[in-house]
Amino acid sequence: MIFSKIVPYEEIIKKLDKKEDKIAIISCNTCARTCGNGGISKLNELGLRLIRDGYYVTDEAVILYVCSEPMLREAKLDLEANTIIVLSCSAGWASLTRNFPDKKVLQVTEDIGLVMTDTDKEIFKVIMPYKNHESEMGKEYRINTGEPLVGEKIKVRCV
Template sequence: MKSLTKQKPFDEVIQLSDQLNRVFLIGCGTCATMTKTGGINEVQAMKKSLQDEGKLVTGWVVLPMACDEMTAELLNENKKAVQDAQCIIVMACALGVQRINLYLPLPVIPALDTLFIGMEKSPGHFFEACAQCGQCILGETAGICPLTACHKGLLNGPCGGTDKGKCEVDPEKDCAFTLIYERLKEQGRLDLMRKYHPPKNYQVIPRPRESRLL
């Protein structure tokens, strides 16, 4: 499982950090390193680009895992350079941005857009597997989530936009219900496809969602 990100256009980063000319730069050693959006190489390239724009980079660090609570200690180790900065530019997913935001009073600026939480299908090919809906139906859908894998998140079968197993929004995209159908058929469990799924409860945990283990 990885948090998939892409870099924002550099102009947007400059616009978000307007008037904030002393910058501390943070990357992430986990997901953003793997997706080549916020690893050491990207952080160094960003440092150069910011300097070319006339910004002063007071320091930089690639945290092992920006969303982890260890981040507090690592920021503390870079206290001096952080305190010299007017803002923090974060090359991590939104979880990393928000984790850092918990610990620092400075403006925190994301340099990445967070796309989805994905699973790797083949090297470098990620797909969204779970919408974290709070009411898992994988047991009735051959282990394929229609809420996520169907563009419309339908529950009771394919729409009229499916064609030869593909989806109307993208001819490269598999139709979730064709996949579910084929797998249930293999398993001799097609009756599951005939089952009526009532309207979904979209308030299992009302947003913003929280869970307290203790």
């Protein structure tokens, strides 16, 4: 599973234009949801906030795997928007960038690394971080919210 963190809201709106941009929000319902940056709840949260701040949001979509082109095709997205905000890891962003070449696709998350999950304890643990995030190695977070946890609840033997 891939762990990505969403950038602060202020940085997202810096990339948007209130007058020109018609915005679509596309959210991944697998890894990003598990890590607290995607799924239905984050989509609703961001959509509501953007509308309240006067941005023109035209489309919203939740797709099981944004990184899978067959899944994207199955979703039959007919977007009125000219700007897409992607709530997924960088792989999901790459997939949408390729599939919507005429639209501005904004990456609003940053990849941290690959994680191991324990859905019974509702925890995920960073096992293979990207180089810029090596300090995250071994850190644990709450599933669905991405809230950092203190202490080690998953003991890994061979990292």
